[in-house]
Amino acid sequence: MSLANKVLASNNDLPIRSDQPVHSGKVRSVYWLTEADSRRLIADKGYDVAADAPLAIMVISDRISAFECIWKGEGGMNGVPGKGAALNAISNHWFKLFREQGLADSHILDVPHPLVWIVQKAKPVMIEAICRQYITGSMWRAYSKGERDFCGIQLPDGLNKDQRLPELLITPSTKGILTGIPGVPEADDVNVSRVDIENNYSSFKFRNLEDINVYEKLLREGFNLISDSLAEIGQTFVDTKFEFGYVRDKQNNEKLIYMDEVGTPDSSRIWDSASYANGKIVENSKEGFRQLLLNHFPDPDILLNKNRMPERTALAEDNLLPESVLMSVSDTYTGIAEKITGEKITLPEDPKSEIIAILSEQYDLID
Incomplete structure:
Protein backbone atom coordinates (compact mmCIF):
# COMPACT_ATOMS: atom_id res chain seq x y z
CA MET A 1 0.00 0.00 0.00
CA SER A 2 1.31 3.47 -0.86
CA LEU A 3 2.39 5.90 1.85
CA ALA A 4 -0.41 8.28 0.86
CA ASN A 5 -2.96 5.61 1.86
CA LYS A 6 -1.44 5.35 5.33
CA VAL A 7 -2.11 9.04 5.93
CA LEU A 8 -5.37 10.05 7.60
CA ALA A 9 -6.00 13.39 5.91
CA SER A 10 -9.80 13.56 6.21
CA ASN A 11 -11.14 12.86 9.70
CA ASN A 12 -14.55 14.60 9.69
CA ASP A 13 -16.41 12.02 7.58
CA LEU A 14 -16.46 8.94 9.81
CA PRO A 15 -19.89 7.29 10.35
CA ILE A 16 -19.75 7.78 14.13
CA ARG A 17 -23.22 8.02 15.66
CA SER A 18 -23.86 11.61 16.73
CA ASP A 19 -26.78 14.03 16.83
CA GLN A 20 -24.57 17.12 16.51
CA PRO A 21 -22.42 18.46 13.67
CA VAL A 22 -18.79 17.33 13.66
CA HIS A 23 -16.47 20.00 15.04
CA SER A 24 -13.37 19.98 12.87
CA GLY A 25 -10.21 21.92 13.69
CA LYS A 26 -6.93 22.19 11.83
CA VAL A 27 -5.82 18.76 13.01
CA ARG A 28 -8.51 17.12 15.20
CA SER A 29 -12.19 16.40 14.64
CA VAL A 30 -14.66 15.96 17.50
CA TYR A 31 -17.79 13.80 17.32
CA TRP A 32 -20.16 14.45 20.24
CA LEU A 33 -21.91 11.22 21.21
CA THR A 34 -25.63 10.97 21.82
CA GLU A 35 -26.70 11.19 25.46
CA ALA A 36 -27.71 7.50 25.36
CA ASP A 37 -24.30 6.41 24.06
CA SER A 38 -22.47 8.62 26.56
CA ARG A 39 -24.42 7.14 29.49
CA ARG A 40 -23.94 3.60 28.16
CA LEU A 41 -20.17 3.95 27.80
CA ILE A 42 -19.80 5.58 31.23
CA ALA A 43 -21.69 2.67 32.81
CA ASP A 44 -20.07 -0.10 30.74
CA LYS A 45 -16.49 1.15 30.92
CA GLY A 46 -16.56 2.57 34.45
CA TYR A 47 -15.18 5.98 33.49
CA ASP A 48 -14.62 8.30 36.48
CA VAL A 49 -17.05 10.98 35.31
CA ALA A 50 -20.54 12.14 36.24
CA ALA A 51 -23.20 9.74 34.93
CA ASP A 52 -24.64 12.43 32.64
CA ALA A 53 -21.29 13.76 31.35
CA PRO A 54 -21.25 14.36 27.58
CA LEU A 55 -18.58 12.28 25.85
CA ALA A 56 -16.95 12.67 22.46
CA ILE A 57 -14.78 10.75 20.05
CA MET A 58 -11.74 12.83 19.10
CA VAL A 59 -9.98 11.73 15.91
CA ILE A 60 -6.56 13.18 15.09
CA SER A 61 -5.52 13.50 11.47
CA ASP A 62 -2.07 13.49 9.88
CA ARG A 63 -2.66 16.96 8.41
CA ILE A 64 0.02 19.54 9.07
CA SER A 65 -0.76 23.19 9.64
CA ALA A 66 1.69 26.05 9.89
CA PHE A 67 1.21 29.80 9.62
CA GLU A 68 -2.56 29.14 9.93
CA CYS A 69 -2.66 27.09 6.70
CA ILE A 70 -2.90 23.39 5.88
CA TRP A 71 -0.01 22.14 3.70
CA LYS A 72 -0.19 19.21 1.27
CA GLY A 73 2.33 17.13 -0.63
CA GLU A 74 2.88 15.68 -4.05
CA GLY A 75 1.52 12.26 -4.98
CA GLY A 76 -1.70 12.71 -3.02
CA MET A 77 0.11 12.78 0.33
CA ASN A 78 -2.19 15.18 2.13
CA GLY A 79 -0.50 14.89 5.47
CA VAL A 80 2.56 13.57 7.29
CA PRO A 81 2.80 9.78 7.77
CA GLY A 82 2.76 8.92 11.47
CA LYS A 83 2.22 12.50 12.67
CA GLY A 84 -1.17 11.94 14.29
CA ALA A 85 -0.13 8.75 16.06
CA ALA A 86 3.06 10.45 17.27
CA LEU A 87 1.17 13.45 18.71
CA ASN A 88 -1.38 11.24 20.47
CA ALA A 89 1.33 8.97 21.89
CA ILE A 90 3.29 11.91 23.30
CA SER A 91 0.21 13.55 24.85
CA ASN A 92 -0.92 10.22 26.32
CA HIS A 93 2.53 9.76 27.85
CA TRP A 94 2.62 13.18 29.53
CA PHE A 95 -1.05 13.13 30.66
CA LYS A 96 -0.45 9.71 32.29
CA LEU A 97 2.69 11.01 34.00
CA PHE A 98 0.84 14.09 35.27
CA ARG A 99 -1.86 11.89 36.76
CA GLU A 100 0.62 9.46 38.32
CA GLN A 101 2.62 12.33 39.84
CA GLY A 102 -0.53 13.82 41.39
CA LEU A 103 -0.70 16.98 39.25
CA ALA A 104 -4.16 16.73 37.63
CA ASP A 105 -6.25 14.55 35.35
CA SER A 106 -6.86 15.14 31.64
CA HIS A 107 -9.97 15.00 29.46
CA ILE A 108 -8.93 11.61 27.99
CA LEU A 109 -10.92 8.61 29.23
CA ASP A 110 -9.92 5.93 26.74
CA VAL A 111 -7.60 5.33 23.76
CA PRO A 112 -9.32 2.85 21.39
CA HIS A 113 -6.83 3.40 18.52
CA PRO A 114 -3.53 5.31 18.08
CA LEU A 115 -5.45 8.08 16.28
CA VAL A 116 -8.49 8.17 18.59
CA TRP A 117 -9.37 9.40 22.07
CA ILE A 118 -12.62 9.13 23.97
CA VAL A 119 -12.88 12.35 25.95
CA GLN A 120 -15.24 13.99 28.39
CA LYS A 121 -16.59 17.43 27.67
CA ALA A 122 -14.75 20.08 29.64
CA LYS A 123 -15.70 23.69 30.21
CA PRO A 124 -12.55 25.38 28.91
CA ASN A 278 27.55 23.76 20.67
CA GLY A 279 25.73 26.91 19.56
CA LYS A 280 23.45 25.28 16.99
CA ILE A 281 19.65 24.95 17.07
CA VAL A 282 18.30 21.58 15.92
CA GLU A 283 14.49 21.56 16.15
CA ASN A 284 12.57 18.42 17.11
CA SER A 285 9.21 20.12 16.71
CA LYS A 286 7.01 21.83 14.14
CA GLU A 287 9.27 24.86 14.29
CA GLY A 288 11.62 22.98 11.98
CA PHE A 289 8.83 22.74 9.40
CA ARG A 290 8.06 26.44 9.80
CA GLN A 291 11.71 27.31 9.18
CA LEU A 292 11.72 25.02 6.14
CA LEU A 293 8.71 26.87 4.70
CA LEU A 294 10.31 30.25 5.36
CA ASN A 295 13.40 29.11 3.44
CA HIS A 296 11.41 27.33 0.71
CA PHE A 297 9.50 30.34 -0.58
CA PRO A 298 11.19 33.45 -2.02
CA ASP A 299 9.05 35.93 -0.05
CA PRO A 300 8.83 34.74 3.59
CA ASP A 301 6.96 37.91 4.59
CA ILE A 302 3.82 36.30 3.13
CA LEU A 303 4.04 33.68 5.89
CA LEU A 304 4.81 36.15 8.68
CA ASN A 305 2.55 39.08 7.78
CA LYS A 306 -1.07 38.61 8.89
CA ASN A 307 -2.12 41.36 6.48
CA ARG A 308 -1.13 39.08 3.58
CA MET A 309 -3.40 36.20 4.57
CA PRO A 310 -5.08 35.80 1.13
CA GLU A 311 -1.64 35.44 -0.49
CA ARG A 312 -0.61 32.96 2.21
CA THR A 313 -3.72 30.85 1.70
CA ALA A 314 -3.09 30.78 -2.04
CA LEU A 315 0.53 29.80 -1.43
CA ALA A 316 -0.53 26.77 0.60
CA GLU A 317 -3.23 25.75 -1.87
CA ASP A 318 -1.12 26.17 -5.01
CA ASN A 319 2.16 24.62 -3.87
CA LEU A 320 2.37 20.89 -3.21
CA LEU A 321 5.43 20.09 -1.11
CA PRO A 322 7.90 17.38 -2.20
CA GLU A 323 7.34 13.97 -0.62
CA SER A 324 10.88 14.17 0.80
CA VAL A 325 9.88 17.25 2.83
CA LEU A 326 6.87 15.51 4.40
CA MET A 327 8.94 12.40 5.12
CA SER A 328 11.57 14.56 6.84
CA VAL A 329 8.81 16.00 9.03
CA SER A 330 7.53 12.45 9.64
CA ASP A 331 10.99 11.41 10.84
CA THR A 332 11.05 14.35 13.25
CA TYR A 333 7.64 13.58 14.76
CA THR A 334 7.97 9.80 15.00
CA GLY A 335 11.58 10.09 16.16
CA ILE A 336 10.84 12.38 19.11
CA ALA A 337 7.71 10.34 19.99
CA GLU A 338 9.74 7.14 20.14
CA LYS A 339 12.41 8.83 22.27
CA ILE A 340 9.80 10.15 24.72
CA THR A 341 7.59 7.06 25.00
CA GLY A 342 10.20 4.36 24.43
CA GLU A 343 7.81 2.67 22.00
CA LYS A 344 7.75 2.28 18.23
CA ILE A 345 5.28 4.39 16.23
CA THR A 346 3.68 2.03 13.74
CA LEU A 347 1.96 3.44 10.66
CA PRO A 348 -1.57 2.03 10.23
CA GLU A 349 -2.19 0.28 6.92
CA ASP A 350 -5.68 1.73 6.46
CA PRO A 351 -6.40 4.12 9.34
CA LYS A 352 -10.01 4.96 8.52
CA SER A 353 -11.10 1.32 8.19
CA GLU A 354 -9.27 0.40 11.41
CA ILE A 355 -10.97 3.18 13.39
CA ILE A 356 -14.43 2.27 12.09
CA ALA A 357 -13.91 -1.42 12.90
CA ILE A 358 -12.77 -0.77 16.49
CA LEU A 359 -15.50 1.78 17.25
CA SER A 360 -18.08 -0.62 15.83
CA GLU A 361 -16.94 -3.89 17.40
CA GLN A 362 -15.74 -2.67 20.81
CA TYR A 363 -17.86 0.44 21.42
CA ASP A 364 -20.99 0.08 19.20
CA LEU A 365 -20.72 3.68 17.97
CA ILE A 366 -20.97 3.21 14.22
CA ASP A 367 -24.28 3.55 12.38
Whole structure:
Protein backbone atom coordinates (compact mmCIF):
# COMPACT_ATOMS: atom_id res chain seq x y z
CA MET A 1 0.00 0.00 0.00
CA SER A 2 1.31 3.47 -0.86
CA LEU A 3 2.39 5.90 1.85
CA ALA A 4 -0.41 8.28 0.86
CA ASN A 5 -2.96 5.61 1.86
CA LYS A 6 -1.44 5.35 5.33
CA VAL A 7 -2.11 9.04 5.93
CA LEU A 8 -5.37 10.05 7.60
CA ALA A 9 -6.00 13.39 5.91
CA SER A 10 -9.80 13.56 6.21
CA ASN A 11 -11.14 12.86 9.70
CA ASN A 12 -14.55 14.60 9.69
CA ASP A 13 -16.41 12.02 7.58
CA LEU A 14 -16.46 8.94 9.81
CA PRO A 15 -19.89 7.29 10.35
CA ILE A 16 -19.75 7.78 14.13
CA ARG A 17 -23.22 8.02 15.66
CA SER A 18 -23.86 11.61 16.73
CA ASP A 19 -26.78 14.03 16.83
CA GLN A 20 -24.57 17.12 16.51
CA PRO A 21 -22.42 18.46 13.67
CA VAL A 22 -18.79 17.33 13.66
CA HIS A 23 -16.47 20.00 15.04
CA SER A 24 -13.37 19.98 12.87
CA GLY A 25 -10.21 21.92 13.69
CA LYS A 26 -6.93 22.19 11.83
CA VAL A 27 -5.82 18.76 13.01
CA ARG A 28 -8.51 17.12 15.20
CA SER A 29 -12.19 16.40 14.64
CA VAL A 30 -14.66 15.96 17.50
CA TYR A 31 -17.79 13.80 17.32
CA TRP A 32 -20.16 14.45 20.24
CA LEU A 33 -21.91 11.22 21.21
CA THR A 34 -25.63 10.97 21.82
CA GLU A 35 -26.70 11.19 25.46
CA ALA A 36 -27.71 7.50 25.36
CA ASP A 37 -24.30 6.41 24.06
CA SER A 38 -22.47 8.62 26.56
CA ARG A 39 -24.42 7.14 29.49
CA ARG A 40 -23.94 3.60 28.16
CA LEU A 41 -20.17 3.95 27.80
CA ILE A 42 -19.80 5.58 31.23
CA ALA A 43 -21.69 2.67 32.81
CA ASP A 44 -20.07 -0.10 30.74
CA LYS A 45 -16.49 1.15 30.92
CA GLY A 46 -16.56 2.57 34.45
CA TYR A 47 -15.18 5.98 33.49
CA ASP A 48 -14.62 8.30 36.48
CA VAL A 49 -17.05 10.98 35.31
CA ALA A 50 -20.54 12.14 36.24
CA ALA A 51 -23.20 9.74 34.93
CA ASP A 52 -24.64 12.43 32.64
CA ALA A 53 -21.29 13.76 31.35
CA PRO A 54 -21.25 14.36 27.58
CA LEU A 55 -18.58 12.28 25.85
CA ALA A 56 -16.95 12.67 22.46
CA ILE A 57 -14.78 10.75 20.05
CA MET A 58 -11.74 12.83 19.10
CA VAL A 59 -9.98 11.73 15.91
CA ILE A 60 -6.56 13.18 15.09
CA SER A 61 -5.52 13.50 11.47
CA ASP A 62 -2.07 13.49 9.88
CA ARG A 63 -2.66 16.96 8.41
CA ILE A 64 0.02 19.54 9.07
CA SER A 65 -0.76 23.19 9.64
CA ALA A 66 1.69 26.05 9.89
CA PHE A 67 1.21 29.80 9.62
CA GLU A 68 -2.56 29.14 9.93
CA CYS A 69 -2.66 27.09 6.70
CA ILE A 70 -2.90 23.39 5.88
CA TRP A 71 -0.01 22.14 3.70
CA LYS A 72 -0.19 19.21 1.27
CA GLY A 73 2.33 17.13 -0.63
CA GLU A 74 2.88 15.68 -4.05
CA GLY A 75 1.52 12.26 -4.98
CA GLY A 76 -1.70 12.71 -3.02
CA MET A 77 0.11 12.78 0.33
CA ASN A 78 -2.19 15.18 2.13
CA GLY A 79 -0.50 14.89 5.47
CA VAL A 80 2.56 13.57 7.29
CA PRO A 81 2.80 9.78 7.77
CA GLY A 82 2.76 8.92 11.47
CA LYS A 83 2.22 12.50 12.67
CA GLY A 84 -1.17 11.94 14.29
CA ALA A 85 -0.13 8.75 16.06
CA ALA A 86 3.06 10.45 17.27
CA LEU A 87 1.17 13.45 18.71
CA ASN A 88 -1.38 11.24 20.47
CA ALA A 89 1.33 8.97 21.89
CA ILE A 90 3.29 11.91 23.30
CA SER A 91 0.21 13.55 24.85
CA ASN A 92 -0.92 10.22 26.32
CA HIS A 93 2.53 9.76 27.85
CA TRP A 94 2.62 13.18 29.53
CA PHE A 95 -1.05 13.13 30.66
CA LYS A 96 -0.45 9.71 32.29
CA LEU A 97 2.69 11.01 34.00
CA PHE A 98 0.84 14.09 35.27
CA ARG A 99 -1.86 11.89 36.76
CA GLU A 100 0.62 9.46 38.32
CA GLN A 101 2.62 12.33 39.84
CA GLY A 102 -0.53 13.82 41.39
CA LEU A 103 -0.70 16.98 39.25
CA ALA A 104 -4.16 16.73 37.63
CA ASP A 105 -6.25 14.55 35.35
CA SER A 106 -6.86 15.14 31.64
CA HIS A 107 -9.97 15.00 29.46
CA ILE A 108 -8.93 11.61 27.99
CA LEU A 109 -10.92 8.61 29.23
CA ASP A 110 -9.92 5.93 26.74
CA VAL A 111 -7.60 5.33 23.76
CA PRO A 112 -9.32 2.85 21.39
CA HIS A 113 -6.83 3.40 18.52
CA PRO A 114 -3.53 5.31 18.08
CA LEU A 115 -5.45 8.08 16.28
CA VAL A 116 -8.49 8.17 18.59
CA TRP A 117 -9.37 9.40 22.07
CA ILE A 118 -12.62 9.13 23.97
CA VAL A 119 -12.88 12.35 25.95
CA GLN A 120 -15.24 13.99 28.39
CA LYS A 121 -16.59 17.43 27.67
CA ALA A 122 -14.75 20.08 29.64
CA LYS A 123 -15.70 23.69 30.21
CA PRO A 124 -12.55 25.38 28.91
CA VAL A 125 -10.71 28.20 30.58
CA MET A 126 -10.42 30.82 27.84
CA ILE A 127 -6.65 31.06 28.01
CA GLU A 128 -3.85 29.67 25.89
CA ALA A 129 -1.47 29.08 28.78
CA ILE A 130 1.90 29.70 27.14
CA CYS A 131 5.14 29.36 29.07
CA ARG A 132 8.69 30.05 27.93
CA GLN A 133 12.07 28.99 29.30
CA TYR A 134 14.09 30.48 26.41
CA ILE A 135 13.76 33.70 24.41
CA THR A 136 13.13 32.74 20.79
CA GLY A 137 10.46 32.91 18.09
CA SER A 138 7.87 35.66 18.34
CA MET A 139 9.14 36.80 21.75
CA TRP A 140 12.64 37.31 20.37
CA ARG A 141 11.31 39.15 17.31
CA ALA A 142 9.42 41.57 19.57
CA TYR A 143 12.34 41.89 22.02
CA SER A 144 14.81 42.62 19.22
CA LYS A 145 12.57 45.51 18.12
CA GLY A 146 12.75 47.04 21.59
CA GLU A 147 9.74 45.53 23.35
CA ARG A 148 10.39 44.72 27.02
CA ASP A 149 6.89 44.25 28.48
CA PHE A 150 5.47 40.77 27.91
CA CYS A 151 2.08 40.14 29.51
CA GLY A 152 2.95 42.55 32.30
CA ILE A 153 6.39 40.99 32.87
CA GLN A 154 9.40 43.27 32.35
CA LEU A 155 12.43 41.69 30.66
CA PRO A 156 15.91 43.19 31.17
CA ASP A 157 18.07 44.60 28.40
CA GLY A 158 20.95 42.59 27.03
CA LEU A 159 19.33 39.24 26.35
CA ASN A 160 20.53 37.26 23.34
CA LYS A 161 18.54 35.20 20.84
CA ASP A 162 17.80 31.65 22.07
CA GLN A 163 19.17 32.44 25.54
CA ARG A 164 17.73 30.68 28.60
CA LEU A 165 15.54 33.13 30.52
CA PRO A 166 16.24 33.93 34.20
CA GLU A 167 12.97 32.20 35.12
CA LEU A 168 10.09 30.37 33.47
CA LEU A 169 7.80 33.04 32.00
CA ILE A 170 4.02 32.61 31.82
CA THR A 171 2.75 34.65 28.85
CA PRO A 172 -0.93 33.79 28.38
CA SER A 173 -3.08 34.80 25.43
CA THR A 174 -6.81 34.73 24.83
CA LYS A 175 -8.47 31.57 23.57
CA GLY A 176 -11.12 32.79 21.18
CA ILE A 177 -12.55 36.30 20.98
CA LEU A 178 -13.47 37.66 24.42
CA THR A 179 -15.65 40.74 24.68
CA GLY A 180 -16.13 43.43 27.29
CA ILE A 181 -12.76 43.07 29.05
CA PRO A 182 -11.12 46.46 29.68
CA GLY A 183 -7.79 46.81 27.90
CA VAL A 184 -8.07 43.43 26.12
CA PRO A 185 -8.70 43.72 22.34
CA GLU A 186 -11.67 41.74 21.03
CA ALA A 187 -9.52 39.39 18.94
CA ASP A 188 -8.29 35.82 19.15
CA ASP A 189 -4.83 35.10 20.52
CA VAL A 190 -3.96 38.45 22.11
CA ASN A 191 -1.56 38.61 25.05
CA VAL A 192 -3.00 39.25 28.51
CA SER A 193 -1.40 39.94 31.87
CA ARG A 194 -2.07 38.20 35.16
CA VAL A 195 -3.71 41.42 36.37
CA ASP A 196 -6.09 41.27 33.37
CA ILE A 197 -7.02 37.72 34.34
CA GLU A 198 -7.42 38.49 38.05
CA ASN A 199 -9.63 41.53 37.40
CA ASN A 200 -11.84 39.61 34.94
CA TYR A 201 -11.49 35.99 36.06
CA SER A 202 -15.12 35.11 35.33
CA SER A 203 -14.79 36.41 31.74
CA PHE A 204 -11.88 33.99 31.31
CA LYS A 205 -14.19 31.26 32.71
CA PHE A 206 -12.32 30.71 35.97
CA ARG A 207 -14.66 29.69 38.80
CA ASN A 208 -12.81 31.79 41.37
CA LEU A 209 -9.65 33.81 41.95
CA GLU A 210 -7.85 30.93 43.65
CA ASP A 211 -8.04 28.82 40.49
CA ILE A 212 -5.69 31.29 38.77
CA ASN A 213 -3.03 30.13 41.23
CA VAL A 214 -4.03 26.51 40.60
CA TYR A 215 -3.65 26.84 36.81
CA GLU A 216 -0.25 28.52 37.20
CA LYS A 217 0.88 25.79 39.63
CA LEU A 218 -0.23 23.04 37.23
CA LEU A 219 1.45 24.86 34.36
CA ARG A 220 4.77 25.21 36.18
CA GLU A 221 4.72 21.67 37.55
CA GLY A 222 3.72 20.24 34.17
CA PHE A 223 6.41 22.21 32.37
CA ASN A 224 9.12 21.19 34.85
CA LEU A 225 8.11 17.53 34.75
CA ILE A 226 8.32 17.45 30.95
CA SER A 227 11.53 19.50 30.94
CA ASP A 228 13.24 17.14 33.40
CA SER A 229 12.08 14.06 31.47
CA LEU A 230 13.26 15.49 28.13
CA ALA A 231 16.65 16.40 29.63
CA GLU A 232 17.17 12.70 30.41
CA ILE A 233 16.93 11.89 26.68
CA GLY A 234 19.12 14.77 25.54
CA GLN A 235 16.33 17.20 24.65
CA THR A 236 15.67 20.79 25.79
CA PHE A 237 12.11 21.95 26.50
CA VAL A 238 12.03 25.50 25.16
CA ASP A 239 8.41 26.67 25.34
CA THR A 240 4.93 25.20 25.17
CA LYS A 241 1.20 25.78 25.43
CA PHE A 242 -1.16 24.26 27.97
CA GLU A 243 -4.94 24.38 28.03
CA PHE A 244 -7.20 23.81 31.02
CA GLY A 245 -10.87 23.14 31.66
CA TYR A 246 -13.38 22.07 34.30
CA VAL A 247 -15.05 18.64 34.53
CA ARG A 248 -17.02 16.69 37.14
CA ASP A 249 -16.08 13.27 38.49
CA LYS A 250 -18.32 10.36 39.58
CA GLN A 251 -19.03 12.08 42.90
CA ASN A 252 -19.98 15.24 40.97
CA ASN A 253 -16.96 17.13 42.29
CA GLU A 254 -15.74 19.82 39.94
CA LYS A 255 -12.01 19.86 39.17
CA LEU A 256 -9.56 21.70 36.94
CA ILE A 257 -7.85 19.41 34.42
CA TYR A 258 -5.36 19.51 31.55
CA MET A 259 -6.98 19.32 28.11
CA ASP A 260 -6.24 19.54 24.38
CA GLU A 261 -2.67 18.21 23.88
CA VAL A 262 0.48 18.68 25.90
CA GLY A 263 4.24 18.63 25.35
CA THR A 264 3.96 17.72 21.66
CA PRO A 265 6.01 18.93 18.68
CA ASP A 266 2.89 20.82 17.55
CA SER A 267 2.39 22.73 20.81
CA SER A 268 6.02 23.09 21.91
CA ARG A 269 9.54 23.86 20.83
CA ILE A 270 12.00 21.06 21.60
CA TRP A 271 15.72 21.41 20.87
CA ASP A 272 18.50 18.84 20.73
CA SER A 273 20.54 19.60 23.86
CA ALA A 274 23.99 18.63 22.55
CA SER A 275 23.57 20.80 19.45
CA TYR A 276 22.35 23.74 21.58
CA ALA A 277 25.43 23.41 23.82
CA ASN A 278 27.55 23.76 20.67
CA GLY A 279 25.73 26.91 19.56
CA LYS A 280 23.45 25.28 16.99
CA ILE A 281 19.65 24.95 17.07
CA VAL A 282 18.30 21.58 15.92
CA GLU A 283 14.49 21.56 16.15
CA ASN A 284 12.57 18.42 17.11
CA SER A 285 9.21 20.12 16.71
CA LYS A 286 7.01 21.83 14.14
CA GLU A 287 9.27 24.86 14.29
CA GLY A 288 11.62 22.98 11.98
CA PHE A 289 8.83 22.74 9.40
CA ARG A 290 8.06 26.44 9.80
CA GLN A 291 11.71 27.31 9.18
CA LEU A 292 11.72 25.02 6.14
CA LEU A 293 8.71 26.87 4.70
CA LEU A 294 10.31 30.25 5.36
CA ASN A 295 13.40 29.11 3.44
CA HIS A 296 11.41 27.33 0.71
CA PHE A 297 9.50 30.34 -0.58
CA PRO A 298 11.19 33.45 -2.02
CA ASP A 299 9.05 35.93 -0.05
CA PRO A 300 8.83 34.74 3.59
CA ASP A 301 6.96 37.91 4.59
CA ILE A 302 3.82 36.30 3.13
CA LEU A 303 4.04 33.68 5.89
CA LEU A 304 4.81 36.15 8.68
CA ASN A 305 2.55 39.08 7.78
CA LYS A 306 -1.07 38.61 8.89
CA ASN A 307 -2.12 41.36 6.48
CA ARG A 308 -1.13 39.08 3.58
CA MET A 309 -3.40 36.20 4.57
CA PRO A 310 -5.08 35.80 1.13
CA GLU A 311 -1.64 35.44 -0.49
CA ARG A 312 -0.61 32.96 2.21
CA THR A 313 -3.72 30.85 1.70
CA ALA A 314 -3.09 30.78 -2.04
CA LEU A 315 0.53 29.80 -1.43
CA ALA A 316 -0.53 26.77 0.60
CA GLU A 317 -3.23 25.75 -1.87
CA ASP A 318 -1.12 26.17 -5.01
CA ASN A 319 2.16 24.62 -3.87
CA LEU A 320 2.37 20.89 -3.21
CA LEU A 321 5.43 20.09 -1.11
CA PRO A 322 7.90 17.38 -2.20
CA GLU A 323 7.34 13.97 -0.62
CA SER A 324 10.88 14.17 0.80
CA VAL A 325 9.88 17.25 2.83
CA LEU A 326 6.87 15.51 4.40
CA MET A 327 8.94 12.40 5.12
CA SER A 328 11.57 14.56 6.84
CA VAL A 329 8.81 16.00 9.03
CA SER A 330 7.53 12.45 9.64
CA ASP A 331 10.99 11.41 10.84
CA THR A 332 11.05 14.35 13.25
CA TYR A 333 7.64 13.58 14.76
CA THR A 334 7.97 9.80 15.00
CA GLY A 335 11.58 10.09 16.16
CA ILE A 336 10.84 12.38 19.11
CA ALA A 337 7.71 10.34 19.99
CA GLU A 338 9.74 7.14 20.14
CA LYS A 339 12.41 8.83 22.27
CA ILE A 340 9.80 10.15 24.72
CA THR A 341 7.59 7.06 25.00
CA GLY A 342 10.20 4.36 24.43
CA GLU A 343 7.81 2.67 22.00
CA LYS A 344 7.75 2.28 18.23
CA ILE A 345 5.28 4.39 16.23
CA THR A 346 3.68 2.03 13.74
CA LEU A 347 1.96 3.44 10.66
CA PRO A 348 -1.57 2.03 10.23
CA GLU A 349 -2.19 0.28 6.92
CA ASP A 350 -5.68 1.73 6.46
CA PRO A 351 -6.40 4.12 9.34
CA LYS A 352 -10.01 4.96 8.52
CA SER A 353 -11.10 1.32 8.19
CA GLU A 354 -9.27 0.40 11.41
CA ILE A 355 -10.97 3.18 13.39
CA ILE A 356 -14.43 2.27 12.09
CA ALA A 357 -13.91 -1.42 12.90
CA ILE A 358 -12.77 -0.77 16.49
CA LEU A 359 -15.50 1.78 17.25
CA SER A 360 -18.08 -0.62 15.83
CA GLU A 361 -16.94 -3.89 17.40
CA GLN A 362 -15.74 -2.67 20.81
CA TYR A 363 -17.86 0.44 21.42
CA ASP A 364 -20.99 0.08 19.20
CA LEU A 365 -20.72 3.68 17.97
CA ILE A 366 -20.97 3.21 14.22
CA ASP A 367 -24.28 3.55 12.38
